[in-house]
Amino acid sequence: MLNIKGLKVDLEEEDKSILKGVDLEVNAGEVHAIMGPNGSGKSTLSYVLSGKDGYKVMGGTATLDGADLLDMEPEERAAAGLFLAFQYPVEIPGVGNMTFLRTAVNAQRKARGQDELTAGEFLKEVRARAKDLKIDAEMLKRPVNVGFSGGEKKRNEILQMAMLEPKMCILDETDSGLDVDAMKLVADGVNALRSEGRAFLVITHYQRLLDHIKPDVVHIMSNGRIIKSGGPELALEVENNGYADLLAEAD
C-alpha cells in the first residue's frame, strides 16, 4: 500500500538533510511501528508524506497504491486515503469542531465523486464515533482543539480518523500525553478500524501502545534512516535497553 524508496529530504530554508534515504513498505492489513530517538526524522517523514511545506525532496519516491504521493497536494493525498494523526494537533480558533469535521468529510467525499452527507447523516455518524472515544457533545461544539487538554486533542485526532476512514493511517505519537485509560480508548479506536484494506504506521516511543495495537513490523529510525526492522520483539528490546546497542550495531 505505502511504498517508500530511498526518500531523501532536506529542509527548504536551510541546507540541512533530515531524511537520508528511507525505505519502507507497508502492505494492506498491516500495522507497522516506527521507533527512534528524538530528532531522528520520524515526524518529518510523516509530514513529507502528507505534503507539508518547508521540505525539499532530494531523491527517492513515495507511493500510495502506486500513485505518486509526492506529486499531490495535501488535500489530494487525503482524498487518496492518507491520514496523519498529528504529534501536535493544531488549534483553530473560530472554526467549530463539528464544522471542521463535516467540511473535511464532505470535501473528501466530493473529491471521490460521492454524495455529500446530509447534516442528519453526519450528525448521527459523528455522535456514534465520538461516544466510542468518550468525546462529549460540548467538545464537538468548541473550536477545533482550542482549550483541549493534550489527551483530548489526541482523541480528537482519532475521531477525525474514524470519520474519514482513510486507508493509510499514520499516527505520530498519538499515545504521548494520554493517560492509561485514554490510551486504551485510542487503541480500541485504532483496532476497530483495522481491516484487510487498511494499514497503519504508528510512530511511538513506548512499548505500551504496542501492547494494545500489535504491530506486524517494528522499524527503528535513526538519523534519517531506518536502521533496523523486525518483529514486535524489537520494541521490547528498545523498551528494555534503549537505543545504544541498536545504534552501535548499525554503525
Place this chain on the structure above:
Amino acid sequence: MALPKPKQDATDARLGAVNVPDGPAWARAARTDAMDRTAAMGLPHRRDEYWKFTDPSALVAVDAAPADVLDDDDALFSGSGALTLVFVDGVFDADASDDLAGEGIEISRLADAQDLHWARDLYGALETAGQTPVERPLAALNTATATDGVLIRATGNVARPVCLRYRRSSDDADVVLHHVIRVETGAQVTLLETGSAAARLSTVTEVSVADGGTFHHVRQQGRDHQRRMNTHTFARIGAESTFKSFTLSLNGILTRNDCVIEILGDDAIAHVAGACVGDGDNFVHDDTIFITHDAVGCESRQVFKKVLRNGAVGVFQGKILVKQGAQKTDGYQISQSLLLDGDSQFLAKPELEIYADDVACSHGSTSGAISDEALFYLRSRGVPEKQATNLLTLAFLAEALEEIEDDALADDLRDRLAGWLDRHAG
C-alpha cells in the same frame, strides 16, 4: 481663523455648488446653521489629523465620480419580516415601501416633516454635538443639504425591525440622506440597512436612546464596486440603555464610517462592530469610532475585523474617551486585519484617553496572515486550499459577527460573506 488655501478652495467650490433645501422652519434653521458651520470648518483634507490614512477628496469634490450600477439582489434580511422602506437614488419610494405605520412606532419622511415634528429637537443637534473634540465637516454638510431620510420614533417595544433598502438606477447618483431615530424611555427598535444607494453616498444617522431604551442596528453597505460613501452615526444614550451597531462592508472604492457615541447615563452599553472584506488596490475602508464615557458603570466595545487582499487598504481609528467621574467604565477595543497577501495594508490608530481612575479599558490592534499551520491541518484532512482559506477567513471574522445579537441576521451576513469569499478566493 483662516483655512489653508487648498481647503478653502475645495470648500468654496463644493458649497458654491449645493443648495440649502426648503422645509419647515426648524429644518431650515438647522440647515442654514449647518451650512455656516461647514463653511467655518472647511471640508476635510488629507492633512487633517483624522484623514491622514484616507484621502477624502472624492467625498469633497463638487461632482461625484460615476459608478456602474450593480444588479444587487434584494434578498438580504428578507426573512426578518421587517417593515421595509425603499429609497431609489436617494428618494423615498412610497409605492415600493410598506406603510409607514407600526405598533409602538412613528415613522415619517424627512421630506414630509411638518413644523411641529418631534425630530426638530434632534435634527442636526447630535451632529453638532459630535463636532467636538474632532470636527466632522462632511456630517455638517449632510445636515445642511439632505432632502430625504427617515424619522423614526420608537415608543414601545417594536417587534418588527425597520429595514431601509437602498436601490440605484443611475450611475451618477450623488445622494445625501439624513435619518433621525428617537428611542423613548424603555422602548426598543431594530434598524436594518442594505443595498446600493448611490455612486456617492453621504448618510448621517442621529440616534437618541432614552433611559432604558434599546437600539439595534445591523447594516450591509452597498456591494457595488465603484461606489464611494461616507456615513456618520451620532448617538447619545441614556442610563441603562443599549446601543449596538454592526456594519458589513463588501466592495466599494471608498468607505468611511464614522461613529460617534456619547454615553450620558449610568450603566449603559454601547457596542460598535464591523467586518469588511476588500479585494483590489482601489479599495479603501475606514472605520473611525469615537466613544465618550460620561457616566458611571458603562460598558463599551469596539470590534472591527478587516480582510484585505490584492492591495486593499483598511483603516481603523478608534478612541475611547473616559471623562472625569466616569468611574467603573469597562471599555474594550480591538481592531484586526487579515492580510491575504503582501500588497494589502492595515493602518490603525487606537486611542485611549482616560480622566477617571477606577476604569478597566483595553485595546489591541493586530495584522496577520492566514496561519500556515492551520491551513495545512485543514488540507491534510482533505479540505482544498481555497475552501480552507475561506473557512479560516470566516473564522477570523467570527468574533465581529458574534457582536450581532440576532442569530438569524448574523447568519444572513455570514452567508453573504461566504458567498463573497467563494467568488473572490484564488
